[in-house]
Structures are given as C-alpha cells and as structure tokens.
Amino acid sequence: MGEKKEIVFALAGNANVGKSVIFNQLTGSNQIIGNWPGKTVERAEGLLYYKNCTIRVIDLPGIYSLTTYSEEELITREFIAKEKPDIVINVIDATHLERNLFFTLQLLELEANVVVALNQMDLTEKFGFEIDAKKLEEILGVPVVPMIAVQGKGIEKLVETCIKVYNGAIRLNPINIKYGKEVEERINKLVSILPEDLPYPKRWMAIKLLEGDPEVRKIIKDRVVIDAVSRLSKELEDIHGENISLIISQEKYNIAKKLTDEVQRVRRGIKKYFSDIFDRILLHPVFGYFFLILSVFLLFYGIFKFGDFVSGYLDVFFEWLKGAFYSTSISPSLKDILWDGIGEGIVGGISVALPYITPFYLLLSLLEDSGYLARIAFLTDSVMHTIGLHGKAFLPLILGFGCNVPAVLGTRILETKRQKFLASVLATLVPCSARTIVILGLVGIFLGFKYVVIVYAIDFIVIFLVGKFLSKIVPGKSLGLIMEVPPLRKPTLSIVLKQTWFRLKDFIYVAFPIIVIGSFLLEILKVFGFLDGFVAFVSPFFTKFLGLPPLTSITLIFGILRKELTLFMLFTLFGTEKLITVMTPKQLIIYSVITLFYFPCIATFAALKREMGWKYATLIALSEMIFAVLLGGILNLIL
C-alpha cells in the first residue's frame, strides 16, 4: 500500500438518520458541490485523507427504497450499481431499526459492499430499548459500527472498518435474503436464462424483472427472456393472488422485522418522549395553526428588522467609503465609471442582499433541522390540496423565499410530473430575497411598510389563483401526502451553519459576479450612449401602457440576470438613491409588481430547463412575461 489511491465511499440511507452529520465529520472543510456523472443532480462530495489514502466521500440523497418511483431513488440505484463505489456506508437510525433495515436489505441485494453505521445509539436508551450491535453484525454478515455521530463518537472506527473492508482485512459475508419457495423457484429459473454482461447483479435483476420494474425491463432485449418473465410473473400472481412487488416487499419487511426482534431488547415500556408532548401543541387543530402563523410572522419580521438594522450600518460605512474614494487623485470621469459601475453593484449586493438572505437561510435551516418544517407540511396539506399539491410541496415553496433556484430543484421531492410542474411554476412566483430587496428598496423605503404588505398580498393572491387555475387545466395524476414525520429534536448548530453556508455560497458565487458585471456593462453602455436608441424604441409603450419612465425598460432587461439588479440599476441610471424624487408612488408600485412576475431570473430559467426541458421553461417564462405586462397595464389604469 505504498502508492496513493483514490477510494470512493458513498453514504446511503433513509432521510433523517444523520447522514449529513457523518458526511461533515468525515470530510470536514474539504467539501465541494459536485455534479454526478451523467445526471445533473447536485450532491455534496468531499475528500477525506486517511493515512496515505485519499477518499472521495459522496453523500447520496436520503431515500427509503431503491425502486424507481422517484428520481432520487433511481439515481442512487444507478450510482451504486454502475459506478460501484468501493464502500457503501449505510447509515441507519437505531431508533427506527425496522424501516432502516428494509433499506439495508435492498443494498445487500444489490450486492454493494456495505458497512452499516448504526447511528443515534444514545437515543435508544431514551426510547427504552437496547440494540445488540454485535448480533446484528453476525446476522447481516457485514460490519456494524455503533455511532453517536453528533458527538463524533464512532467516526474513527467507521473509517477504519471501511478501510479494512476495502483492503480485504475484513471479509463480507452478507446474509442470504430468501423469499418463499414459489418465488425462489422462479427467481432461480430466471437467473439461469439471463444473459451475461448485465449492468446489475443477476439475482437482483431477476427479482426486479418479476416485480415489473420498468427501468430494468428496458435493458432486456431477448424475446425468450421477456416471454419467460411474463410467464413466471403471471404464475406467481396466480398463486398469491397479489402483485409480486407486494409479496417481495412484504417478505423483505418480514425479514427486517425478524432481525429487529432478534437484536432489539425492550428494557421498559417506551416512555413518552418530548417530541410527542410538543406535537400535541404544534399539530393541534387550533393552536397548531396559531403557532404556525406566529412563527412565520416572527421569522419574516425578525429577518426584516435584522436586515434593516445591519443594512443601515452598512450604508453609513459605504457612504464613508464613497467619500474616501472620491477624495483620491484618480481622474473624475474614471471615478464615476468605477464607482457607479463596480462600486454600486458590490455595495448593493453586500449592504442590501446579504443582511436579508443570511438570517433567512439560517432560520430556515434551523426549522429544517429541528423537524418543524415537516410539521408545517402536515398542517398545510389541506390548503395545498386546493391548488393541486400536497403538504410536502410547501417545503420547496418556502425555500423560494430565499431563492427560486433551489425551490425549483427542490420540487424533486414531489412524486408526479404534474405536481412537479405545478410546484415549479408556483415556485417561480414566490417573492425570493432578490425580489424582496426590490420591494423593500422601492416600496418599503419610499412608501412605507403598509404598501409592502399590499405588494406581498398581490403576490400571494396571484400564486393562489395561478395554482387554482393550473390545477384545473394541467393534465396528469397527483399523489397525496406520504411523508415521514421525524421526531422533533434540538437542532445541531454545526449542521445548521453548514446548511446556511451552502445556500449562501450559491448566492455569493453565482449572483455576485453577475451583479458586478451587469452593473459595469450597463454603466459602459450608458457612458457611450448606446442605451438611448433602445429607450426611444420602447418609450411609447412604457409611458402609455405601463405609465413608467422609459429608462426603466433597461433595468428590466438586466433584471433577467438577477432581479435585485432592477433596483441597483435604477440607482445607477437615475444617478440617485432617492428614487422618490424621480418616480411617483404609483410608478414605484407598478414597477415592483412587474419586477415580481415578468420573468424568472436567468438562473431560475436554467433550473426550469434542467427539470422540465426547453419547451416548458420557455412556455412558463413567456406566460409570466405576458401576465406581468397585462397586470402592469391594469394597475396603471386602476391606481
């Protein structure tokens, strides 16, 4: 083992088992957000240096099964079967052993090199039972490492064990997962006629073929095999009178239950844990909603107050900086280009955007990690049904308040195409932090908080009506809510901070350069007089129909890059931050409403394209543009 090698560890397991905690502990600060080969799904990847090995650690999405009914499941399965990571670390939650082992059995069936990380061992005692990890290891035939990941306990042992398995110092002897006699006979028959050179293990493929897995069926071209599959499945269905995937799942769960009963010993009656007591209030039919509204209100109120406060101080600082800059001995015309072009952009980004986005993502991560977001999904399920969605769709939508991009990508947690489409469209209408900045910077500062509420109300009404409308006309199926409700827990600070940082990083790395380049470009165009022609061209439409100063048309074009640019560009173009001196209150409102809807920003558009293709992305963008112009025209008439 002299030379340096790259080894791949993949972390797999159910949601809410502490996978990301272990991932963070393994990779520390060496994390990168990487794209997966073939699929463009962003996943956390990191490097772990151990002795003289470099280990690439990949955090797979939290899923409950390896069937193909969700994209995340399919991707995970393909990754494990085709990329063949050296070790699959299956993180399981000791407090929910049975359901977690169901997934472990599936990994073993896929013939992955599994090492089990038996996490949250500290909680089993609270729940009133014990788990015999040694015995579990013996039965499963793969290493089981007991862990308390949040305290860092077991991490060393886990890495050591994985390396030993990799080196061959520990041999895996995984449990044989056997089904009933009739099923086994047919699995074996199928295995004997399957061709060589398959992308998956033969036995696994035979099982999936019998279950009627559409993805696996696609691979088989041989007529003889196809006929055999339909004949054997038919026979099985006749014997059991049930769907085969039901029989397989049932038997797998039976094994998981038997295993659990073997290794888990109840010491005393399960005592009520604190989560249940809190849930009585948080999910109460009356107080639950009261608390929900209160916490959402406090969330946004807190963010606005905090943002306002910090933003104020930053303003003073940047005023001072501007003064200092202008007192230097650079030539005055160059000063203007530099400050208006680059300075204003950066100042805008730092003093306006960050103070609002940072606390938002921080608080959101806090809600997510504590488990309250799942409660919100439970409480809002019935409301979401009126717009063709279910409670889980609330999560991507609330993410949209920070940025629409993760919101659109987050619709992946929904089950059907129709639901993904509906949620994606609605997500592009949620007032993201960029739009919030525009609303606060225009309406809030110059007209007062009351008008901010009105603009927000317009937005929410539009979201509701669009949802109602689309749920009536978009064809396809909707599946109801099926969601684990994780126990409430004290959030882990490091996870919350990391999560916040991941989301912020995207804003800083992606948005900042666009803001700076955009405002610089605009300043150049302005200085050389290129903008006048364009403005003259659209001027009649803007003044007559929308009642806006023609100059604003330019800002809307740049707003396609990032919506907050519309505000900063106004400052640059009018050469003042006191916009009330150049625009009427009515114009400010019309302008901000148009900014809300007229186009999903370029990054959101890219996200839509990625999830649904060019056709739908363009359709959504165009409809929103027409809608925004019409709404602007109507407001111009009635205000």
Next chain:
Amino acid sequence: MKKEKEDILKFLVQEKNVYLSDIEEKFNIPNIREIIDDLVREGKIKIQNDGRVILTPLGLLEGKNILEKHEILERLLKDIGVNEKEAHKEAHELEHFLPDEGKERLRGVFGFGEGNIVTLLSLSAGDEGEVVSIRGGRGMVQRLLDMGLTPGTRIMVIRKAPFGPLEISVRGYHLALGRGIAQRIWVRRKR
C-alpha cells in the same frame, strides 16, 4: 307494496313528528291510504287523534333494519367507486331486495365493530388496526409498501387534522398520510 311500506317505515325512523299529511305529501302515490291502513293492521304504526303517525316497537325494528341495509349498501357502493349520488340512489333500490342474512354478512365485512375491515380514514385518533390491502396506482402502492405498510402490519392513528392528513405510527415511526391516500388503505380494526 312492500317497497312503499318499507320506505314509509324508514321515513318514520328518520323523521320526528310526522303527520298523515306529511306521508301523503312525501309518497305521492294514489293508493297511499291503503298502504297506511295495511301498516296499521299489521301493528307496525299507530295513528293518533291529531293525525300524528308513530311507530310501534315492531315497526321501529323493521324501519331500523331497512335503514341499516340502506347504509351498508350505500357504503359498499361508494367503496367500489360509485359516486355519492348514484350510490344513494342505487342503495335506495337495492335495500328492498337484501335479505336479513345478507345484511349481517355484509355488516361483518364492512361494519364498525372490532375485526371489521374499514378504510384507514374511518379510524379515529387512538384507534389501532392491521393493514389488509391497498387500492391504487402502482406508484402509490409501491411507495406505501416501501414505507412499511405491507399487509398484516399493525398501525395506530396518532392524530387526524380536521380537513387534512392523518399521522399514524407504523413500524416504530410516524408517518403522515393525506386523506385521499388513507381512503385507499383498508385495515382490520383492532382494540
């Protein structure tokens, strides 16, 4: 004749303070007086001096019986996918042809008592049951199986939101299910 008689008895079970005129109005048929007289002769109803019609114990029993048949049939029809209005109409016809024995057998399967098979949605908070079957599309059934709701699994309803989803405890964890989904899961009620 039999149908009308049974309908009148059922009507009397459902409504209070029924007068002769109410019955005549409700059952707008020519020989209504004849039918009423028959019912009186059979000792199933009595007509008081002020024209009020009341059920005798025998009539009450028969009326309740027919009402129960109606409820069971209506529910059975709804469960097999007949819409609400149609189910009510069809049950209204079929109730007169269902023998008592058939009613008991159906009640054994679709009733409310212990051991009966009902949808998960009809359980209340605190109730326990055992999964019998799931009806629905492939994707939905597979997802529920993956979450551990295989036939034979014990579940307990933790809470029901007023118009919203249910929270159940299954295989040692908590799962939220929308109403539409809970309606497609059949469970055997346990104590």
